[in-house]
Structures are given as C-alpha cells and as structure tokens.
Amino acid sequence: MIELKGLTKVFDTGKARLTAVDHVDLTVPAGEIFGIIGYSGAGKSTLIRLLNGLEKPSEGSVEINGQNITAISGPKLRKARQKVSMIFQHFNLLWSRTVRENIEFPLEIAGVGKEERRKRSAELIELVGLEGRESAYPAQLSGGQKQRVGIARALANDPEVLLCDEATSALDPQTTDAILDLLVDINKRLGLTIVLITHEMHVIRKICHRVAVMEGGRVVELGEVLHVFQHPKENITKRFVAQVTETEDSAETVRHLREQYPEGQLVKLIFVGDQAEQPILTQLIREYKVEVNIVHGNISHTQRGAYGTLILQLKGTADEISKALAFLGAHDVQTEVMGNA
Structure with missing residues (x-):
C-alpha cells in the first residue's frame, strides 16, 4: 500500500x-x-x-x-x-x-x-x-x-x-x-x-x-x-x-443536431456500468408511444464497467415523452433534455 x-x-x-x-x-x-x-x-x-x-x-x-x-x-x-x-x-x-x-x-x-x-x-x-x-x-x-x-x-x-x-x-x-x-x-x-x-x-x-x-x-x-x-x-x-466521451453537449454540436433533426425533442442519456449492457431502449420503444431515433453516441469501457452516452431524437406527445423520460430515470439512466429539435 x-x-x-x-x-x-x-x-x-x-x-x-x-x-x-x-x-x-x-x-x-x-x-x-x-x-x-x-x-x-x-x-x-x-x-x-x-x-x-x-x-x-x-x-x-x-x-x-x-x-x-x-x-x-x-x-x-x-x-x-x-x-x-x-x-x-x-x-x-x-x-x-x-x-x-x-x-x-x-x-x-x-x-x-x-x-x-x-x-x-x-x-x-x-x-x-x-x-x-x-x-x-x-x-x-x-x-x-x-x-x-x-x-x-x-x-x-x-x-x-x-x-x-x-x-x-x-x-x-x-x-x-x-x-x-x-x-x-x-x-x-x-x-x-x-x-x-x-x-x-x-x-x-x-x-x-x-x-x-x-x-x-x-x-x-x-x-x-x-x-x-x-x-x-x-x-x-x-x-x-x-x-x-466527445463533446456531445457542446453548443455547436447541439445546434448542428437541431438543424439536422428539426422535429421532436433531443435528449442526452448517460449509461453507467451494467446499464450500458441492458436493452433499456428496446423496452422503452415497446412500452411507450414514442418514436426513438439515435442520432449520436458512444460507449467507453473502464476497468469497473462501461460508460455510455447517447443523444436521442424523441417524437411523440409531450405526455408520452414525459413518461418515457420517467421510465429511463426509474432505471437509473441519467437524462438531460437538450431542447426541442
């Protein structure tokens, strides 16, 4: 020691x-x-x-x-x-x-x-x-x-x-x-x-x-x-x-994504450890009336587990998107709304 x-x-x-x-x-x-x-x-x-x-x-x-x-x-x-x-x-x-x-x-x-x-x-x-x-x-x-x-x-x-x-x-x-x-x-x-x-x-x-x-x-x-x-x-x-992890949340990157995906809402997700290996998005798509488009992301592996970030374009009613974000939060996935696309 x-x-x-x-x-x-x-x-x-x-x-x-x-x-x-x-x-x-x-x-x-x-x-x-x-x-x-x-x-x-x-x-x-x-x-x-x-x-x-x-x-x-x-x-x-x-x-x-x-x-x-x-x-x-x-x-x-x-x-x-x-x-x-x-x-x-x-x-x-x-x-x-x-x-x-x-x-x-x-x-x-x-x-x-x-x-x-x-x-x-x-x-x-x-x-x-x-x-x-x-x-x-x-x-x-x-x-x-x-x-x-x-x-x-x-x-x-x-x-x-x-x-x-x-x-x-x-x-x-x-x-x-x-x-x-x-x-x-x-x-x-x-x-x-x-x-x-x-x-x-x-x-x-x-x-x-x-x-x-x-x-x-x-x-x-x-x-x-x-x-x-x-x-x-x-x-x-x-x-x-x-x-x-790259600079997914930089102002320039966000602006570019908003221009490229003009509909719905952009949301950044952070997966840590076992979360990065779980089919959480598959469950979300099956259970909620939202259209999910992965527009950016990567996974980095550390000695203690994986760390992943994704930026999604979510399409649906405000209520359904709110429920989808609550679902992710319940599964310990950090979310950050990056503004409407």
Whole structure:
C-alpha cells in the first residue's frame, strides 16, 4: 500500500518559491492501478519523483508498504528503491546493450549471478512478448518493443510498485493500447501496484481503477474512474472526460443536431456500468408511444464497467415523452433534455 500524508514540495529558485506539490493526501491499496492525470505544470511529475525517493519532500511523508521512504537515506533508501521501479516516456534504454542485456542490467547492479540473470531475463522476455528479439539492439526495435523492454527491465528486481511516467505518450494509438493491455495483464498476474501519470484520459479510462486529477500542485478530484466519468465536478476534470466521451453537449454540436433533426425533442442519456449492457431502449420503444431515433453516441469501457452516452431524437406527445423520460430515470439512466429539435 502507498500512503501520502500532507506531501508538499517547494522549489526555491532564488527569486521565488514554487510549490510544485501542495499538501497531497492519497492512499493507493496494494494491487490497484492508480492514475494521476493533469496538464503540464500540474505537479504530477514531481509527485512521482517523490514516490520513488528521487526528490525529498519539503513537508509530509511517503509510506510504501509500511516503510517511510522519506525518513531513510543511503543504503536503506537504495534498497527500498529496488521495490519501486519506473518506466519512462522515452524508454531510457542503454543503446549499446541488447534487449537481454538491458533487462539484466539492474540485476547486474544488484550483484545477481550470470546464470540467475539469464534465467530471470528469459522469463521477463516471455512475459512482455519479446521472444526472438533477445539479441536485438534498441535501434532495431519499434517504439512499442522498446517500451516492452523498459517494462521487463523495471520488473527485473521483482518490485512491489511500478511507476509509469507518461509511458505511452511517445507511442501511436494502436501501440498505446497494446502496452496498456500488457500493464493490465502484469497487474493481474503479479498483483503489482501500478501508479501512472498521464495527460491522456484514454489511458485512465482503459486501465485505471481510480484516478486523481491534479491542478496547481493539488489533487482537485479523486475517485473511481467510472464515478468520475459519471459525475465530473471540476472544470478540468470535465475537460479530461470530454477527451474520450466527445463533446456531445457542446453548443455547436447541439445546434448542428437541431438543424439536422428539426422535429421532436433531443435528449442526452448517460449509461453507467451494467446499464450500458441492458436493452433499456428496446423496452422503452415497446412500452411507450414514442418514436426513438439515435442520432449520436458512444460507449467507453473502464476497468469497473462501461460508460455510455447517447443523444436521442424523441417524437411523440409531450405526455408520452414525459413518461418515457420517467421510465429511463426509474432505471437509473441519467437524462438531460437538450431542447426541442
């Protein structure tokens, strides 16, 4: 388990004092995939450096599995860091070493014998799907393959926590999804706690159980990913959620839909979890005298369930439309009337 208590980091530039992390309190249970999202300058990179002991906090503490890493130094800190590994945006591989040699490097530093290093690297090469590429050099690998090497190297010392610093930002969308699927698989197989920082809500949506939204060094919103998608409170969170749910309710989109569908009423529906898999619209059409036309929508899948949005054109009498909306509300489907079409 990771526990942050009043964690603060202030940088003194000589001319001014910059508070990069401002009294952050967080608890990450063992085995969770926890996301930290924020735009550039939010403080997330400093926070992750505090987690692995590369920065000392100005105030507060970092505890990992009961050990306060902010209170130790020297050999004890180096030993503690072996249980907190990290993968990076730009891979940070040794270009003069092969895939196998890159993976074995932390074991070599730790004094592990050659035979044991070779056995461990072979296991990790299989785990990350790099069989047949053991003798390749980084320059001969694709971006996704390089990140797989980075992940295997990070796992070499059998860590308890894996930190991911914008680990997919340099990859194309398809490769990003493959790396995220690999991280989910590793989390399930090894029970590894994963903390990742990103500015991409797609990454949070796809693999994280919970998310913290950072702005100005503070955690401004925190919760299960599915709940944050359903009820974003802060404006910054709404902007991030819009990255993957699209901007169905933007003024321009609504105006365009009204022009395209000039009759009836436009209604936005939000489905969460099991609702997204249920034939609720089929029941509505069967039971109420309304004509239903789906004009826009999408479903996003999270680790805790699905989140879907639909925009419907409803045609019928005001009374029947009112009954239909009441039916949806009774089935815990959020509705928002977007005005007459």
